[in-house]
Amino acid sequence: MVVVGAGMIGLSCAIRLQQRGLRTAVVSADPLERTVSALAAAVWYPTRTEAAPRVLDQARRTFEEFAAQANTPATGVVMRPTRMLLRAPVDEPPWWAAAVPDLRYCPVTTTGPAGVVAEWRCMVPTVEMRPYLSWLLDRFRTAGGVLHQRRLAALSEAAEVAPVVVNATGLAAGRLAADPAVHPVRGQVVVVANPGVATSVRDEGHPAGVAYVHPRRRDVVLGGTFDPLVAASDDSSSDLDGFRPDPATSRAIRARCAELVPEVAAAPVLGQYVGIRPARHGGARVDVDPGPPSGISRLVHCYGHGGAGVTLSWGCADEVAALVTR
Numbered sequence: 001m002v003v004v005g006a007g008m009i010g011l012s013c014a015i016r017l018q019q020r021g022l023r024t025a026v027v028s029a030d031p032l033e034r035t036v037s038a039l040a041a042a043v044w045y046p047t048r049t050e051a052a053p054r055v056l057d058q059a060r061r062t063f064e065e066f067a068a069q070a071n072t073p074a075t076g077v078v079m080r081p082t083r084m085l086l087r088a089p090v091d092e093p094p095w096w097a098a099a100v101p102d103l104r105y106c107p108v109t110t111t112g113p114a115g116v117v118a119e120w121r122c123m124v125p126t127v128e129m130r131p132y133l134s135w136l137l138d139r140f141r142t143a144g145g146v147l148h149q150r151r152l153a154a155l156s157e158a159a160e161v162a163p164v165v166v167n168a169t170g171l172a173a174g175r176l177a178a179d180p181a182v183h184p185v186r187g188q189v190v191v192v193a194n195p196g197v198a199t200s201v202r203d204e205g206h207p208a209g210v211a212y213v214h215p216r217r218r219d220v221v222l223g224g225t226f227d228p229l230v231a232a233s234d235d236s237s238s239d240l241d242g243f244r245p246d247p248a249t250s251r252a253i254r255a256r257c258a259e260l261v262p263e264v265a266a267a268p269v270l271g272q273y274v275g276i277r278p279a280r281h282g283g284a285r286v287d288v289d290p291g292p293p294s295g296i297s298r299l300v301h302c303y304g305h306g307g308a309g310v311t312l313s314w315g316c317a318d319e320v321a322a323l324v325t326r
């Protein structure tokens, strides 16, 4: 078995395959810290995904996996109190509610951001991606896995490693799998020192753009933006080099976030980053290729997770493992 890609998706697939007793290698063009996954905020929430039963199942399985991993401090996974702000009252739970055990609807009674009338409160998994990706790689290697750093010109080259291939190449899958539905979506975040914030706050309906405040152990990720790009390189790491943070956008993000959590207004800025989400019209592709390149006996695709790759990862990895062994 070989998995092409060592972001959140590739590593979770590789570990699930190992758990099924399959000898598995990973090929990645980039080191972990240069993947889009390393930049994710990264909080469980099915951002801009289809409200479909299959997606809910992927999200629910991932929630459960993270909740179990949160018992191991080295993972960097923390179950955090979360507030999801609402700017209009709602009379039914969100479509993803079945994945979140303790979701509660709370009308706002105290002074809060202008226009907010209620909020959902719950505990959700938050993941510090750099330590988490390292932990995944250690786990993969400890189980006998080998990581090759190499950029493939075509998926057929993966057959030099093994005849059964999982394509987890994120944005690059648009070219490697000749899939025109894959497209880049730019995201910018600002990271500030943590002034003592412990609760995650999300305002998807902020009139000036989505706003989120996601605390980690030492810092806080302030977001964000979700801007589809007309054209970009299909190589995610070059995209990271090519898209520099826009200072005016960072100031606007910070101002929105300070409305939600005033403490972050004066916190020292540690960095500002741009990542290019691997989005796909119609949602992530997780299926068996009907006509794999010669030399490949089975090709399973798993790419195009957009702004929800962390949230759907383990559920998609379960599907990939089932498709590989079917």
Ligand SMILES: Cc1cc2nc3c(=O)[nH]c(=O)nc-3n(C[C@H](O)[C@H](O)[C@H](O)COP(=O)(O)OP(=O)(O)OC[C@H]3O[C@@H](n4cnc5c(N)ncnc54)[C@H](O)[C@@H]3O)c2cc1C
Pocket (backbone or CB within 6 Å): 004, 005, 006, 007, 008, 009, 010, 027, 028, 029, 030, 031, 035, 036, 037, 038, 039, 040, 041, 042, 043, 044, 045, 150, 151, 152, 153, 168, 169, 170, 171, 172, 186, 187, 188, 189, 224, 235, 236, 274, 275, 276, 277, 278, 303, 304, 305, 306, 307, 308, 309, 310, 311, 312
């Ligand atoms: C600012 C920002 C915030 C985000 N916040 C969240 C969040 O809070 N929650 C959430 O669920 N998601 C979030 N996301 C989305 C999430 O980061 C992505 O959905 C996820 O990282 C995609 O993972 P991936 O493994 O498919 O892709 P990537 O991480 O891009 O990995 C792709 C892998 O494929 C390899 N590869 C590519 N081309 C080749 C080739 N030719 N040969 C060999 N290897 C190749 C790369 O080297 C890399 O290892 C966020 C994204 C951004 C940008």
